[in-house]
Amino acid sequence: MNKKDIIKTLEQIAVYLEIKGENAFRVSAYRKAAQALERDEGTIEEIGDPSKLKGIGKGTASIIEELMEKGESSFLNELKEEIPSGLITLLALPSMGGKKIAKLYQELGVEDAATLRKACEEKKVQALAGFGAKTEEKILAALDDFGKRPDRLPLSLVMPVAEEVTRRLNEFSDINRFELAGSFRRGRETVKDLDFIISTDKPDQVSEQIGLMDNIKQIVGQGETKISLELEFEENLIVPVDFRMVRDEAFATTLHHFTGSKDHNVLMRQRAKENKEKISEYGVESAESGEVTTFTDEPAFFAHFGLPYIPPEVREGYDELETKEADLTLVEQGDIRSDLHMHTTWSDGAQSIREMVEANRERGYTHMAITDHSKFLRVANGLSVERLKRQHEEVRKLNEEFSDFTIFTGIEMDILPDGTLDYDDDILKDIDFVIASIHSGFNQKEDTIMKRLETALRNPHVAMIAHPTGRLIGRRDGYPVDIDRLIDLAKETETILELNANPNRLDLTSEHLKKAQEAGAKVAINTDAHRIDMLDHMPVGVKAARRGWLKKENVVNTWDAETLIAYVNKNR
Numbered sequence: 001m002n003k004k005d006i007i008k009t010l011e012q013i014a015v016y017l018e019i020k021g022e023n024a025f026r027v028s029a030y031r032k033a034a035q036a037l038e039r040d041e042g043t044i045e046e047i048g049d050p051s052k053l054k055g056i057g058k059g060t061a062s063i064i065e066e067l068m069e070k071g072e073s074s075f076l077n078e079l080k081e082e083i084p085s086g087l088i089t090l091l092a093l094p095s096m097g098g099k100k101i102a103k104l105y106q107e108l109g110v111e112d113a114a115t116l117r118k119a120c121e122e123k124k125v126q127a128l129a130g131f132g133a134k135t136e137e138k139i140l141a142a143l144d145d146f147g148k149r150p151d152r153l154p155l156s157l158v159m160p161v162a163e164e165v166t167r168r169l170n171e172f173s174d175i176n177r178f179e180l181a182g183s184f185r186r187g188r189e190t191v192k193d194l195d196f197i198i199s200t201d202k203p204d205q206v207s208e209q210i211g212l213m214d215n216i217k218q219i220v221g222q223g224e225t226k227i228s229l230e231l232e233f234e235e236n237l238i239v240p241v242d243f244r245m246v247r248d249e250a251f252a253t254t255l256h257h258f259t260g261s262k263d264h265n266v267l268m269r270q271r272a273k274e275n276k277e278k279i280s281e282y283g284v285e286s287a288e289s290g291e292v293t294t295f296t297d298e299p300a301f302f303a304h305f306g307l308p309y310i311p312p313e314v315r316e317g318y319d320e321l322e323t324k325e326a327d328l329t330l331v332e333q334g335d336i337r338s339d340l341h342m343h344t345t346w347s348d349g350a351q352s353i354r355e356m357v358e359a360n361r362e363r364g365y366t367h368m369a370i371t372d373h374s375k376f377l378r379v380a381n382g383l384s385v386e387r388l389k390r391q392h393e394e395v396r397k398l399n400e401e402f403s404d405f406t407i408f409t410g411i412e413m414d415i416l417p418d419g420t421l422d423y424d425d426d427i428l429k430d431i432d433f434v435i436a437s438i439h440s441g442f443n444q445k446e447d448t449i450m451k452r453l454e455t456a457l458r459n460p461h462v463a464m465i466a467h468p469t470g471r472l473i474g475r476r477d478g479y480p481v482d483i484d485r486l487i488d489l490a491k492e493t494e495t496i497l498e499l500n501a502n503p504n505r506l507d508l509t510s511e512h513l514k515k516a517q518e519a520g521a522k523v524a525i526n527t528d529a530h531r532i533d534m535l536d537h538m539p540v541g542v543k544a545a546r547r548g549w550l551k552k553e554n555v556v557n558t559w560d561a562e563t564l565i566a567y568v569n570k571n572r
Contacts, residue, residue, distance in 0.1 A: 003044040004350030010034040016079040018098030033060035086112025152190035154474045156503035174202040181258040187543035193240035203245035249294040250282040263317020313546035330546040335558040340369040341526035347372035348380035350531040359532045367561035369433040371410035374422040406561040408432035417441035428461035437466035446480035463568045464496035467507040490521040501541025513548020
């Protein structure tokens with residue numbers, strides 16, 4: 001376990017103890033231990049004996065040591081056995097923390113959503129201290145939506161399922177090739193289901209193997225060439241998955257058809273009609289002779305209609321069929337040379353600076369930026385000026401070790417609610433790569449938000465605005481931003497705008513990115529990684545960038561280190 005995992009486990013134990021009704025001092029001990037680890041700048045290995053840290057006693061230290069040794073806590077496992085699992089799911093309800101759930105559990109016998117609803121309907125909840133009639137009404141309203149299956153699932157939930165199904169299919173026999181189609185392939189932020197197109201000469205055998213998969217909640221439908229499943233994973237995540245089996249000669253047209261979008265397919269059928277042809281899942285049929293033409297791959301399919309290859313990400317039925325080939329040459333994963341937004345144990349990350357450096361080098365990058373949180377964000381152990389200077393000294397020492405790799409000093413600096421920046425210019429001038437971002441005051445009016453952003457954009461030391469709208473897909477809309485004004489200011493001040501590749505964010509959206517590309521504003525695709533594995537979100541960001549029609553030359557982390565730093569410094 002890394003430090004971040006251990007902190008999360010300690011906080012989990014605190015919540016379980018709170019629900020169980022343990023005394024406040026014992027609950028607090030685990031929260032204090034989590035905070036002590038968060039405050040320390042070292043990795044869990046560098047810390048060594050956790051009991052040496054202020055705020056960690058012998059009891060919590062033994063829990064931490066067990067987590068380091070075994071990767072799990074026997075104490076937490078015992079608590080999970082003692083407390084009804086349905087109570088933990090109630091934490092997902094708005095404004096429902098451990099204390100409130102404990103009161104409901106201990107005083108009303110609430111154990112899950114059903115018993116909570118019953119208690120509310122019987123007006124028992126409003127009688128509890130700290131609740132009241134309005135709170136009871138809000139709980140009932142929240143329960144109406146609780147557990148409902150959404151029509152579309154956020155990409156962040158579906159990605160692990162897609163990866164797992166892909167892994168399983170790679171182990172099957174009798175498959176020639178397969179590919180994931182649908183809105184997932186087009187890089188949409190949410191998907192309704194997963195569509196796998198499978199080339200096989202033995203559909204019965206493949207279908208039989210699919211039917212034996214783990215995690216099947218139900219088989220929705222099964223025919224000769226298609227099987228539809230609902231796969232259920234942890235936290236009641238149910239993902240519909242369709243598997244379509246075709247002969248290899250039809251693979252390209254079937255893949256195109258089920259990649260969509262619907263509007264793109266309409267455009268293609270119109271193009272075929274002009275050629276006196278008809279497109280089906282299985283090929284292109286001549287209206288005159290009935291002869292069916294098939295293709296080895298999608299580029300050959302598009303070439304048949306006199307079109308360049310149209311990337312899946314832009315098949316949305318707008319003007320892609322009228323676009324020149326040069327404008328369809330979009331940024332690719334292989335173009336990325338750096339990641340410019342990430343966090344370490346110095347603030348709220350899981351790994352050390354050195355570990356993040358090694359992870360970036362392993363991914364073939366030539367440079368990177370370490371950008372921990374600034375002092376305003378205390379909850380994330382933001383860096384004081386003194387700690388910031390010490391960190392940058394460590395970065396400089398690491399730079400001396402590598403002749404083939406460059407580490408930029410950096411910071412993710414808060415744009416404060418009053419419109420000022422978290423550090424003065426005399427501090428910022430010595431930082432290689434300054435990111436400015438909003439983490440507070442989301443309810444302010446658009447004019448106020450825009451004034452805050454403009455302050456950062458016009459500061460000569462600010463290189464980039466991170467996750468510019470602050471949205472979290474499916475959970476938070478973000479703060480109000482005049483996107484056109486933001487892009488104009490970014491272009492005018494030559495400030496980079498971020499496409500945050502975290503699948504929970506994808507901020508800016510594809511629509512915003514298209515505007516940025518057309519305006520000539522520069523964009524960086526960054527992972528905002530808080531753990532090493534989050535660096536692997538870069539391909540998600542690249543796919544989102546392609547949906548926004550971004551070209552390589554407009555994405556600053558396709559540039560070499562010298563070009564990037566010269567761009568950042570030219571207005572300082």
